[in-house]
Amino acid sequence: MARLVGARDRLLAESRLRNEQLNEAHADLERANRDLRETMLSKEEKVVMIKEIHHRVKNNLQIVKSLIRFQMDQVQDARTTELFNECVNRVSAMALVHEQTYLTKDLANIPVDGYLNSLVRDLVYAYSVNIKLNMDIDISVKTLTVDTLVPLGLLVNEVISNSFKYAFPERSSGTIIFHLHGSEAEGLRMRVGDDGVGLKSRDGFHRPNSLGMDLIHTLAGQLDCDIHLLDGPGTQFELVSQKLARRKVA
Secondary structure, eight states: OHHHHHHHHHHHHHHHHHHHHHHHHHHHHHHHHHHHHHHHHHHHHHHHHHHHHHHHHHHHHHHHHHHHHHHHTTOOOHHHHHHHHHHHHHHHHHHHHHHHHHHOSOTTOEEHHHHHHHHHHHHHHHTTOOSEEEEEEEEOOOEEOHHHHHHHHHHHHHHHHHIIIIIOTTOSEEEEEEEEEEETTTEEEEEEEESSSOOSOTHHHHSOOSHHHHHHHHHHHHTTEEEEEOOSSSOEEEEEEHHHHHHHHO
16 A cells, blocks of 8 residues: 555646656747747838838939929039939939838848849939830849949949930930849949930040049949940940959959
8 A cells, every 4th residue: 555655746746847847848948939929020121121221322312303304494504404403313313212111021132123124214214215115125133122222223324324315315215224134142233324425535434534433433343343335336345243253263
């Protein structure tokens, strides 16, 4: 009888121990679930906050554009007005990146197509393009980060702005070219330009003597790309990431 009582007590003790261990495991699981929920909520809050920052930056850039346009209204000189307009377009290119970032679900990956379509649309409006415009677009890169899209957008803005201003005099149609391949991780290859009259001299490319061309070279450097002026037709630039160039050499 004493032996049975002793066995029963041992079983009860083990049962209580197992029950305590189960309760502790359950409590640990509840804490883990609570921490996970709080972490997820924190990430959601961070995303909302970052999006709000991009939205405010975009709004502030819109205010800058309005101020520049106000100054433009005070100017009579055509060349000065043109310079102001170029400045507006550059600010617009930056504002568009922040707008696309605000609208996208994934802050680290902004759709390239939507951004470029909006950029070209705004440039067509800014320069009152009244010729038949053909678009030779070939993009295999789906998304890019803000750090890459800002200099890329500004570079495309400079090249296409020059196309609209100089490439198609006395023509009823023209083609804008934009090809983009590769990836941010492995390197990008880009071709951008037009099939217009071309540069009067290649010296302006190799020894930049204008703000626009100087910006094109500077932005290519920010993209870690080598830039080349291709042979005609028109004015076309090729940019190749130094990552790709190094891989070819290797």
